[in-house]
Amino acid sequence: MLCVKNLVKTFDGERRRRSRAAGAEPARVFAVNDISFDVPNGSLFTLLGPSGCGKTTTLRSIAGLERPDSGTIEVGGRVLFAGGSGAKTVNVPANERGLGMVFQSYAIWPHMSVFDNVAFPLQVKKRASRPGKKEIAERVMRVLQTMELADLADRQATKLSGGQQQRLALARALVIEPPLLLLDEPLSNLDAKLRESLRYELKRLQRELGITSVYVTHDQVEALVLSTSIAVMKGGNVMQLGRPREIYENPNCRFVAEFIGTSNFIAGTVAARENDRYAVDTADGRLLLDSAASIPVGTEVVVSIRPEAVEVGATRAGEVPNEWTGKVLTRAFLGEAVDHVVAVGKHEIRARGNPAVSIEPGTEVYLRMDPGKLTLVPVG
Template sequence: MLTIDNLVKTFEADKKTRSQAKSAKANGEALEQTRVFAVDDVSFEVQQGEMFTLLGPSGCGKTTTLRSIAGLEKPDSGRISVGDRVMFHAGDGTSTVNMPANERGLGMVFQSYAIWPHMSVFDNVGFPLQVRKRSQRPGKAEIAERVNRVLEVMELGHLATRQATKLSGGQQQRLALARAIVTQPPLLLLDEPLSNLDAKLRESLRFELKRLQRELGITSIYVTHDQVEALALSSHIAVMRQGKVVQLGKPREIYTNPRSRFVAEFIGTSNFINGRVAGHDGDCVTVDTTEGRLRVRSAVALPVGSEAIVSIRPEAVEISLTGSGGTEPNEWTGEVVNRAFLGDSVDHVVKVGKAEVRNRSNPNVSIEPGTTVYLRMNPDQLSLVPVD
């Protein structure tokens, strides 16, 4: 439905970067750098009806990618198409196609609600239809019918005549969504739409947004730096770093099988144990570490003798006061050095040799610091990532 091919967007480097590059050039160390990559050769496809998330830290290029799709930024090169409509194309020697933002027909919800304070809820939602070209503008009856239908879906129908500024934060966010979808866009772009809300409201609207997206079947691109949001909402996630997509996949796949330490650290919490690949037995890899031997079931093909990192999620670590007597794989002995009650779970920090391993258990398990414990880690729940 949406196809992005080899998208590149650069910006003028700041004064400090240009000065450093110029100094390096004078010393014969490097050429002068006048531009920096915000988006560096990004490609992906989004299928009809998907909620596709661009996830990453600030400055990774996710918002620039979204703005390029919307037509608010002009890329240096690449291709953007929605269905059979090419919205941008440049960089292969042909003439550039750059469809204006107002002709792309895409819906967009910004981080700020950007609602019109002097208008009622009904007029805010109807405005995008009323300002269309005369040849494309629906009649008054159709506008009213579409606005009322969207307001009911958003559970704002009883507030149609209220001034937009007299709504709560959550209601204003739903109003911004209603205004974006009333035009029935082929693609909905969402730029961190829940970031201005408090934690509890953000969580409730997260599920509401997922319900609406599924019911309406709108293909959506969602930008966020919140890993929980991305995992809860997405059909697929593209994790971005320094302008590049470093991993793309379904939420569970990215969480359980990160391909790099960056992805494992950014999405959730992990224990990282450094080691060296000692052998292979089918898809099971043996890794020798200073704390002991680990068996990891992994599709990552690292040769024997190569350095590797075993990523262990805290919830994949089972903690017990009794050992198996060596019958269980990946069983380590350690001492609890810290614990924290988190409401729905208890975290234990266990010292094993020179390493500290974090375990996450249900709230009924709480072991005092200083206690000797046994840690067991299922090979199927561990991930092997190469050393960056």
């Protein structure tokens, strides 16, 4: 459905102090640095990363709100943008791309009713492609029914709740029946409880309607819940691209491991390898882990350990791999789990487990880490 190839977008940076007098051109800053990805039909693809990583610039380039320096953007085989390397430039205007977009601010027209907000994109189409009044009314009511807003069709848009306004913005984007839906952090203005419920509502709608979507967010939980696949971005580059479980369980670098969830990081050196079983020597002992990575013996690495992969016990388990002793520094009740922070030598390891298990700070404990749940991350 969507194919992005070698997309580059730069902006003017600040001039260096020394070069101002010479009238030198400002340095170029890469907002998007030669990225490529494909979004299959009916899937929800998420661009995930911190502020300034290039995710929104990428989305706006697809929408036609930013003009890339080079690369190609195709939707359903139709070229929306092509440029660079001396090739003939194609740049379809945003209003002619036929894509749906939901903004972070919703952009609801306050002087219109719910019905009129949704009908407006159809009413302003060119006469040749504009539906008749009857068809417009049918399409608007159909999408309002899907969004559970049909009973509010005559209400002023500003008298809706935050969640209802978010669904109204989504209805307005869907009524034109776009081949591709673009969503720029549409849930970020909502409170935590409403945001959580609408994640699942959005996921249900996307799958039931089969809408091909590109979703931008900095919220890693949101990305894991909603996505068919995720591209984790940093500094205009895609650091890792894959399915949510793959990225969470097998991050390819420390940045991805830190950004997707919470991890303990323990530096060490590969001491031995037998098939997929690695032995890593660290400052506080040896760790055994399973990894399909190909890393030579003697290489410096980082072992990433998710808190839920660490089991805390008051007694020694016996001859099991990766059992370390430590002392509980602090604990935190999270409702569905309890976090313990345990001092082991120079490291402070976070463990997350059953809320029924809560151990007093200062208690000597044993940590057990399943080799199959540890991840080997190359340094750098």
